[in-house]
Every structure is written in structure tokens, then in C-alpha cells.
Amino acid sequence: xxxxxxxxxxxxxxxxxxxxxxxxxxxxxxxxxxxxxxxxxxxxxxxxxxxxxxxxxxxxxxxxxxxxxxxxxxxxxxxxxxxxxxxxxxxxxxxxxxxxxxxxxxxxxxxxxxxxxx
Amino acid sequence: xxxxxxxxxxxxxxxxxxxxxxxxxxxxxxxxxxxxxxxxxxxxxxxxxxxxxxxxxxxxxxxxxxxxxxxxxxxxxxxxxxxxxxxxxxxxxxxxxxxxxxxxxxxxxxxxxxxxxxxxxxxxxxxxxxxxxxxxxxxxxxxxx
Numbered sequence: 001x002x003x004x005x006x007x008x009x010x011x012x013x014x015x016x017x018x019x020x021x022x023x024x025x026x027x028x029x030x031x032x033x034x035x036x037x038x039x040x041x042x043x044x045x046x047x048x049x050x051x052x053x054x055x056x057x058x059x060x061x062x063x064x065x066x067x068x069x070x071x072x073x074x075x076x077x078x079x080x081x082x083x084x085x086x087x088x089x090x091x092x093x094x095x096x097x098x099x100x101x102x103x104x105x106x107x108x109x110x111x112x113x114x115x116x117x118x
Numbered sequence: 119x120x121x122x123x124x125x126x127x128x129x130x131x132x133x134x135x136x137x138x139x140x141x142x143x144x145x146x147x148x149x150x151x152x153x154x155x156x157x158x159x160x161x162x163x164x165x166x167x168x169x170x171x172x173x174x175x176x177x178x179x180x181x182x183x184x185x186x187x188x189x190x191x192x193x194x195x196x197x198x199x200x201x202x203x204x205x206x207x208x209x210x211x212x213x214x215x216x217x218x219x220x221x222x223x224x225x226x227x228x229x230x231x232x233x234x235x236x237x238x239x240x241x242x243x244x245x246x247x248x249x250x251x252x253x254x255x256x257x258x259x260x261x262x263x
Contacts, residue, residue, distance in 0.1 A: 014214065016211040017201060030175070064161065067159035079130060094176030
């Protein structure tokens with residue numbers, strides 16, 4: 001699946017939010033072609049990849065360069081409590097939201113354990 | 119080709135995450151996107167006819183991006199909103215830049231403000247700035263006897 005990615009892909013900036021029933025990974029993918037975004041949960045790894053489609057102006061002199069458009073790739077370990085079957089993702093204006101729901105039984109397992117006094 | 123070395127990161131901080139310092143160092147060493155001090159990151163091009171500025175502004179409402187031109191200075195400004203968090207939600211990482219921004223660029227020549235155009239696509243802003251006619255070099259015909 002990574003064969004078409006440039007070898008020097010860069011790690012996109014992310015925010016990671018944890019809510020009671022899910023985690024959300026918010027990924028900045030400016031210039032990425034939405035149809036090439038791949039969110040892959042395999043074994044214990046969450047792999048995010050995207051190919052850049054934006055074109056730079058041709059036949060112009062570069063006066064200042066603050067960023068380079070390159071393919072994106074970043075890998076995270078998946079915590080045990082993520083329900084892999086229900087992972088979903090959506091993308092708008094170059095921002096990808098990956099929602100990783102927690103398994104209900106995992107939430108139940110998180111119950112606080114009462115410490116009894118002797 | 120699968121890169122031989124892939125750094126695998128954790129989603130959660132705390133017990134299983136890297137310490138902040140180490141993570142910051144890794145980020146500096148590995149060249150993360152959006153690492154620059156200046157937000158948004160921009161590129162500037164020019165030729166004798168026009169200049170082009172591109173900016174990385176993913177997740178914006180295009181109508182909330184302001185472009186102002188005065189002479190040879192172009193200013194991009196606006197606000198990128200942060201993800202909204204409720205009280206019981208935890209932010210494990212916040213690498214994406216947000217908040218008010220304003221960046222000004224001085225170009226090699228004055229711009230025709232009424233001819234400036236901009237488009238926003240896939241989180242990238244591209245502003246095309248045609249050169250002001252009055253600043254273009256004029257060839258003067260030399261009259262002979």
C-alpha cells in the first residue's frame with residue numbers, strides 16, 4: 001500500500017483527543033489528495049498515509065520557501081481498548097478526523113475499584 | 119517501498135508515552151510538518167508579471183481568510199479554530215497550530231490590488247498577485263537623427 005508514496009514522506013502534525021467513549025486523531029494534511037488518504041488498522045498499528053496532489057507554480061522564481069509538499073505518513077500503536085471494526089475517518093479542507101471508538105466492555109472494565117477499609 | 123525504520127508512536131500520553139522533552143527532540147530531528155515558528159507556513163514565487171503566495175491553512179473556512187494588499191506588501195490574516203474540548207475530554211497531543219495569525223510579505227514590486235485572485239483547495243491557499251502595470255519596466259525607444 002505504501003509503494004506509491006515518496007520515500008521521504010513527512011509526519012503530519014496531529015492533535016489527539018480522548019473522550020469517554022472514543023479517541024479522535026486530527027491530522028493536518030494540506031495539499032493531500034483526499035482519494036489517496038489511507039487509514040489502516042492492522043495488528044496493533046494505526047497507519048495514516050496520504051499522497052500530495054497539489055501543484056506548485058511553474059516557471060517562477062522561488063523568493064521564499066517555508067514548506068515543501070511531500071507525501072504524508074505517520075504510525076501509532078493502537079491501544080487494546082480500540083474497537084477496530086468501528087474506526088471511521090472523514091476529511092475536509094485538508095484536515096482528517098480519525099475516530100477510534102472504545103469497546104463497550106473495555107469501558108466497563110475501566111470501572112474504578114473500591115478500596116475497602118479493614 | 120516500506121521504509122526500513124518507522125517510528126511508532128503511542129496515542130496516549132502518560133504511562134506509555136514518551137516524555138515531553140524526548141518527543142520534542144524527536145520532532146525536531148525528524149522534521150515534522152508544521153514545525154516552523156511562523157504560522158501559516160508560506161511559499162512565495164515571482165516572475166516579471168506576477169507573484170504567487172501559497173500557504174498551508176488546512177481546516178479553514180475560506181471566507182475567514184483575509185488577504186490585504188498595500189503597494190508591494192501582502193498580508194494574510196485570520197483565525198484557525200482549535201478543536202473544541204469538553205471538561206472531561208483529554209488532549210494528549212496538540213501539534214497543530216491554531217489561533218489568530220497574520221503574516222506579511224514584501225514583494226519585489228507593487229501589486230494591482232483589483233487583479234488579485236485567490237483559491238483555497240485541500241487546505242492550501244494560493245494567492246495570485248499580478249504586478250501593477252505602472253511598475254513594469256518600460257522600454258524607451260531611442261530616436262536617431
